[in-house]
Amino acid sequence: MxxxxxxxxxxxxxxxxxxxxxxxxxxxxxxxxxxxxxxxxxxxxxxxxxxxxxxxxxxxxxxxxxxxxxxxxxxxxxxxxxxxxxxxxxxxxxxxxxxxxxxxxxxxxxxxxxxxxxxxxxxxxxxxxxxxxxxxxxxxxxxxxxxxxxxxxxxxxxxxxLKALDDQALRLLLERALTDTERGLGQHRLGITDEARDILIHAADGDARRLLNLLEIAADLMADGGSIDVELVGDLLNDNRRRFDKGGEAFYDQMSALHKSVRGSNPDASLYWYARMLDGGCDPLYIARRAVRMASEDIGNADPRALTLCLNAWDVQERLGSPEGELAIAQAIVYLACAPKSNAVYKGYKMAMQDVASQPSLEPPLHLRNAPTKLMKELGYGQAYRYAHDEPEGYAAGEDYFPEELEPRRYYEPVNRGLELKIGQKLEYLRSLDAASGNKRRQDKA
CATH class of the missing domain: 3.40.50.300 (P-loop containing nucleotide triphosphate hydrolases)
Known part of the structure; x- marks a missing residue:
């Protein structure tokens, strides 16, 4: 070799x-x-x-x-x-x-x-x-x-x-290392208490190299014939971190688990993955930023307060740091998990972006353009625009706001949960007004 x-x-x-x-x-x-x-x-x-x-x-x-x-x-x-x-x-x-x-x-x-x-x-x-x-x-x-x-x-x-080693495999490796007289630590005749063994195996977190490195350090601190105890192991594990690579697979897997637990309305699992990420050394501000994303992507207008709460938690973390900020983020995460869910805004936004990317640069219709100069007014800018506040119920029924070359689209479809239930009912009423107005383009989408 x-x-x-x-x-x-x-x-x-x-x-x-x-x-x-x-x-x-x-x-x-x-x-x-x-x-x-x-x-x-x-x-x-x-x-x-x-x-x-x-x-x-x-x-x-x-x-x-x-x-x-x-x-x-x-x-x-x-x-x-x-x-x-x-x-x-x-x-x-x-x-x-x-x-x-x-x-x-x-x-x-x-x-x-x-x-x-x-x-x-x-x-x-x-x-x-x-x-x-x-x-x-x-x-x-x-x-x-x-x-x-x-x-x-x-x-x-x-x-x-290959999977992380389970406790049985780690226990076997530890016993071999303690008893092997040729390659291991057997010549030192070391013992280990059951509780210390369990703590070492737990701290190894599925990593054989970590387990054996910790055991070797403990052995170096012991006299031959001694017994590794809880106090010694506790000193070794001061500020020990479980497996969490800030730029690697474990990082994104745990963030994904947190996001999906929130989306799945499970506050307990959400808190668990949040705690795991903090325990692994993740910057709380990163989690706060992701919580803001969750508030818009998965809760949206079903409960708009979620976004405000997440921004407030982010602000607390920046102002006060640990542990007050981490607790505020935990509060926001639990609120997100318990809030009614809607991805209607997220889906509508993506659909609109796809339309914009696939279409040429369509001009706004003349009636929606401002006319700050005489020439613009002569060209028809702003003509026939209906000021919604002067219309019955503050709504210009039948008015068309899309480019002339583009048929009106319906991107936003509120769900029947939370505040979006009311929003959906409001939009249906407005569409009924559009249908009664006689505007063919709006009737087709109503």
Missing amino acids: NDLFASAAAPHEPLAARMRPTSLDGYAGQQHLLGPGRPLRVALEQGALHSMIFWGPPGVGKTTLARLLATLADAHFVTISAVLAGVKEIRQAVDQARQHAAQSGRQTILFVDEVHRFNKAQQDAFLPYVEDGTLLFIGATTENPSFELNNALLSRARVYV
């Missing part, structure tokens, strides 16, 4: 690296892929390796699984990091693959960590060598491949989704 960025061996290899399993039986988690009869397990047993992409959160075994596949296939393993590598390193990997094929007939697996960091040109650089069989490609990413990887690459590789 070879790492194009490897230097001299580190004097102390981290516990997480030492505890990498050397067989599939020692691999923890991902039973949906590696359990009996599951797709990746079958491919391994049949020797039918193929190019693949491992997509999953940090610390779930993407690199470890790639190394295991290379061992089981007796393949030469080359690993590069997309953070550091470029086209030059890809060419070096291709040269190595050709040398090994010529000398030993062995296949080469090119493992690209954080492959989503490669730009299009870099992703394209190794495609020909995957296509002709020079390399077997395995990529690892924490980001959604559909958004981050080229279609050409996706079409040549099968995507496998």
Whole structure:
């Protein structure tokens, strides 16, 4: 195996690296892929390796699984990091693959960590060598491949989704690390209380690397034969944050969950996802801005007070900060979840924008134009305009406000909930006045 960025061996290899399993039986988690009869397990047993992409959160075994596949296939393993590598390193990997094929007939697996960091040109650089069989490609990413990887690459590789490790898998890894005398901490004869073990597993949040790193730090602070307790673990976890990448998949997944919980009128789930985002370090002002969007998109005129409340919460966060501002945002989110829902304005706005984009620049009709000069009046600007305030009921029944070349449209369709129930009734009454006015264009839409 070879790492194009490897230097001299580190004097102390981290516990997480030492505890990498050397067989599939020692691999923890991902039973949906590696359990009996599951797709990746079958491919391994049949020797039918193929190019693949491992997509999953940090610390779930993407690199470890790639190394295991290379061992089981007796393949030469080359690993590069997309953070550091470029086209030059890809060419070096291709040269190595050709040398090994010529000398030993062995296949080469090119493992690209954080492959989503490669730009299009870099992703394209190794495609020909995957296509002709020079390399077997395995990529690892924490980001959604559909958004981050080229279609050409996706079409040549099968995507496998790796999941965060469950408590059972993490417990198994922790026990192995404590008892393994060759690679783990067994020579230190450390114990751990049940409560401390549970807290560490919870804090790992599905991330094996995080769990083993925390365990190693705890071990460094203990004398041989000691027992890791709750007090020590509490000191280690001061200000610990659960998994939340401010620019990545977890961020947008949690924001989506919050928005959909509000839209679904579930205040409890809305508060949960709001708390998760704060706990992960999300800027409350970002959530406040998104709440304003929700107020317009999902509540709209069914309850116009929602927009005002969200703007007020945003203002409180800017003026007072934490924790007063965060509580005000929580109040706004609960109000949004409980408010009557309408996306009528949102839908109408999108329809109007589509019409504008698909039509030429249509001029306002003459009667709607201002006539501040004599010439404009002579040209007919403002003629025959009906001032609504001077009309019966303050409404110019039958008046047409669309460009002459465009048939009147109906973009806004109020729902039968909240204030929009009343708005809908008002619009229906006005349409009845239009129908009685004799204006054919307005009658057709009434």
